[in-house]
Amino acid sequence: MDYGAKGDGVTDDTAAINRAISDGNRCGPGSCNSTTTSPALVYFPKGTYIVSDSIVNYYYTQIVGNPNCMPVIKGNSEFKARWVIDGNQYGSDGKLGWGATDVFWTQVRNIIIDTTEVRSSLQVAGIHWTVSQATLLQNMVFRLSQASGTQHQGVFIAEGSGGFISDLSFSGGAQGMAVGNQQFTMRNLTFNSVLTAIDQSWDWGWTYYGLKIINCTVGLNLTAVTEEGEPNVASVVLFDSEFSNTDKAVVTALTTPSKSAGGALILENVSLNNVRVAVEGPSGATLLEGTSGVKKIAAWAQGSRYTPKGKRDVVQGNITPNSRPGSLTTGTDFYQRSMPKYESLPISQFVVARAEGATGDGHTDDTEALQAAILKAAKSGKVLLVNAGYYKVTKTLYVPSGSKIIGEALPVIMSSGSFFNNMQAPKPVVQVGAAGGEMGNVEWSDMFVSTQGAQAGAILIEWNIVSKPGAISGMWNVHVRVGGFAGSQLQVEQCLKTPEVLVTTTVKEECVGAFMSVHVTPFASGLYMENCWIWTADHDVDDANKTQITVYAGRGLLVESVMGGVWLVGSGVEHHVLYEYNLVNTRDVFMGQIQIETAYYQPNPDALLPFPRDSRYQDPEFKQGEDGWGLRVVDSKDILVYGAGMYSFFNNNNVHCSDQGNSTKCQSRIFNIESSEVSVYNLNTVGTRYMITQDGADVASWEDNQAGFVSNVALFRS
Known part of the structure; x- marks a missing residue:
């Protein structure tokens, strides 16, 4: 709002929001390759912010809304762009503003994106998120058109090397998420009345858990294939999730596992309620039956499997689920917890680092001031807010029990x-x-x-x-x-x-x-x-x-x-x-x-x-x-x-040792197990001759498990 945005649900705020993001000679897409010197936190108070064009994100940016009354960014009937928030803008040459594997340290949190007023036939996504490590989408709601023939999408990811996403919900649209990236972990996602909840175009490895897919036609669409007809989705593991009133939970590109290890899929602790087909293969083949009532999939797998002694076979069917220690679970599900927002605390419950004498200028020795601030906050039961900056320390900082510390940008x-x-x-x-x-x-x-x-x-x-x-x-x-x-x-x-x-x-x-x-x-x-x-x-x-x-x-x-x-x-x-x-x-x-x-x-x-x-x-x-x-x-x-x-x-x-199909490889071994009990779902390696070494013996080799650019072992237990 400092840059002219109204958030009144009427005014077109596109230009004002883009001024806020770009202000300060920051690193814009196509104008610089990357930087650590111009981070920004762009804050949205409550309100409805009308946009007619893309909000263009800059490098090293956090877009954060009020978690107590989440702001709405809403496309109007004049909206004609491909994305509402563009996290990595394409240039006129068709190239991304930043290399997809070099977009770090950016976040969007506590935001509602609404495309219900945008023409339903327009292919538009709430956010374009072609990014890499140390990035975050969290606590977001996507309201998409539910009109017949809708082309709307919630999250679109084309490439990169992610990453983590959690606590999103989607209603309406053709796809809640249309995604492709080297790897991602995504948890606590809810899809309601979306035609296809997740449309996966490619990956090396992907972990989904805490999914709730309700009233959808397809839950996960993993049918993408290469020009040679091989699965383009190398591996997915899905667990602690629910499908309700959905025609097909998962659709894959694999009829039966073969020497090609692509298309690996692991399901564990997945609940079905009125789901016609649990897993469907090509040409409508039913690989795992659904149910008209309630059913629990304890564990099911397709892909390559190794015994501890190095014997390889392929599996497509029920497997024994992992035995989960009670210390890791809440009930039957793995424990999970989102980043605390401290949204209910008044300002009086925060200690601010710079107010306590720390400078964060990267030159001053901030050891004593920052240590004092940490101890003061912990002793008083308050949260320490560390302002944006570089805090030089020349001795150990001690963080006592009871500390709550959160950074700004x-x-x-x-x-x-x-x-x-x-x-x-x-x-x-x-x-x-x-x-x-x-x-x-x-x-x-x-x-x-x-x-x-x-x-x-x-x-x-x-x-x-x-x-x-x-x-x-x-x-x-x-x-x-x-x-x-x-x-x-x-x-x-x-x-x-x-x-x-x-x-x-x-x-x-x-x-x-x-x-x-x-x-x-x-x-x-x-x-x-x-x-x-x-x-x-x-x-x-x-x-x-x-x-x-x-x-x-x-x-x-x-x-x-x-x-x-x-x-x-x-x-x-x-x-x-x-x-x-x-x-x-x-x-x-x-x-x-x-x-x-x-x-x-x-x-x-x-x-x-x-x-x-x-x-x-x-x-x-x-x-x-x-x-x-x-x-x-x-x-x-x-x-x-x-x-x-x-x-x-x-x-x-020299990068050529990891070229696809290169038999020399970059190193001999990468994963070592000694006298241990380990269970692995979906191991993917690149540039490594032997994928697993156990007690001195090489168990799996890359050439037996090729899945496109990576090699994959779907299941290994020592």
């Missing part, structure tokens, strides 16, 4: 200095709970933790909180970013990739950016992590050419929780030296569509450099020439993986 806590630069004596940047375990609860949302310059001993987040059922702790949209941003001193100028230089003994010390990204210690338990992207930068986001860099961060996410009770929902860990995920001596861990990329520079140097093995932190052992693990599980039980994308795209920064 993803502020950054940035470690700096010698305190964090001793590889032999690592120190946490943010220590949540006292070392050795602290009983209680912590809620932390919408922030970054990063490093500046050489920080070879920095553990960015150390989690020690012991939480009990009914008071689970959580991190929502809390991201780690090591290097690749302005002010990090880990950019092109310092850490340009050098694939032509053989690295065998030492690396550039100034480019050793972190010891470990996240450590869930043995004492911790009851941790819910949702949409957390743990990223060691592979390129400089603020370089006009997005030039690749080589930054060394030793370890990704280490989970050692002895008691367990850990949920990793829509998480991604990328480009660390020794491993991305490492689960050791733990139990009861849920992983929903984890996304992994190994280091682009390996094996030059290999996983032996620059971090020597440190047994205090459960490091794996490597031989000369080996690459780091994507996922490693050791001496653990009840590890439940509901979708995993494990990618090795580069070998010494």
Whole structure:
């Protein structure tokens, strides 16, 4: 409204809204490749905002409505654009404004999109969301035309590398969601009176749960095929969901599984109420019967299946469902919880970081001021609001039990200095709970933790909180970013990739950016992590050419929780030296569509450099020439993986090793299981010769499980 929008349901607010988003010399589609220097939060008070053209999103933007009285963005009868909110605008040349795999750190929350006044024959979508990691759509309502022949869509996704979406509802329209992307986790979606709830054009791996599909013709349409007639949807896992008064729950492109592993589908704990066909194949073939009454699908699968000893077969039918530990469930469903909004609290219940003396200017040492603000908020039972900015810290920040912390436009806590630069004596940047375990609860949302310059001993987040059922702790949209941003001193100028230089003994010390990204210690338990992207930068986001860099961060996410009770929902860990995920001596861990990329520079140097093995932190052992693990599980039980994308795209920064059908591949092994009980639904790998290694034996190979660009194993249990 500061830019002239009225929200009165009459005035055309298109121009005013676009002025608000673009103000401040920000990064617009087609005008810059990416940036970390101009984030924005665009706030919509209650009201109905009439638009006649697209609202064009800019890079690193949060569009947030009033959660207590959600604003409506409504297309009028003159609306002629393809999208109401355009999250990645196409240019006149037909190219996206930003590369689909490079759109990070953008959100839309607490918004109603209404196209009921737009001509029903016009193909229009509520939002175009062709994005990648650390992005979010949440708490949105899509009201679409229900007129005969409607062409309206709610969410349209064409490509990218997502991502996480939750808490959306759709009514009317031809498709609630028309989506295609490498991978996504989507939960708590409701579709009512939509012709096709979800129309999936392609994917590598996709995880849906908490779906409610009511009064629809088709629930999930997975029938898209390649030019060769193979399934274009490599894999989907769907669980803890309901279909009611719907003709066909799922329609697939696969009649029977074959040597081609595409079209993998896993259903678990799915309820049917008056559904004619549960799963339909090509030409109307019924693969799984529906019911005129009520029916529960315990577990059903189609795709390739492996035994622990490496025997491969194909399955299309009922399977034994996972045994779910009680620590991970509410009733029969997996526990889930959305990011707290604190919408019912008055302003008096917030402590504001800058009002307490922290500057967030990226230069001042904010350690003492930010620590004091954290302790003040926790002691008084208030929420700490950390204003947008960069908060430089030179000592560990301690976050006590009872803390509630939320960021504005993803502020950054940035470690700096010698305190964090001793590889032999690592120190946490943010220590949540006292070392050795602290009983209680912590809620932390919408922030970054990063490093500046050489920080070879920095553990960015150390989690020690012991939480009990009914008071689970959580991190929502809390991201780690090591290097690749302005002010990090880990950019092109310092850490340009050098694939032509053989690295065998030492690396550039100034480019050793972190010891470990996240450590869930043995004492911790009851941790819910949702949409957390743990990223060691592979390129400089603020370089006009997005030039690749080589930054060394030793370890990704280490989970050692002895008691367990850990949920990793829509998480991604990328480009660390020794491993991305490492689960050791733990139990009861849920992983929903984890996304992994190994280091682009390996094996030059290999996983032996620059971090020597440190047994205090459960490091794996490597031989000369080996690459780091994507996922490693050791001496653990009840590890439940509901979708995993494990990618090795580069070998010494050369991408051609991951070309489809390339028999050389980028690395030999990526997923290691040792003396553990693990169940995996829909494992997808890229650029890796052996997909699973168990107790030293290679179980599955890429060539036996090709599913287009990826290789897929639908079901593996150790």
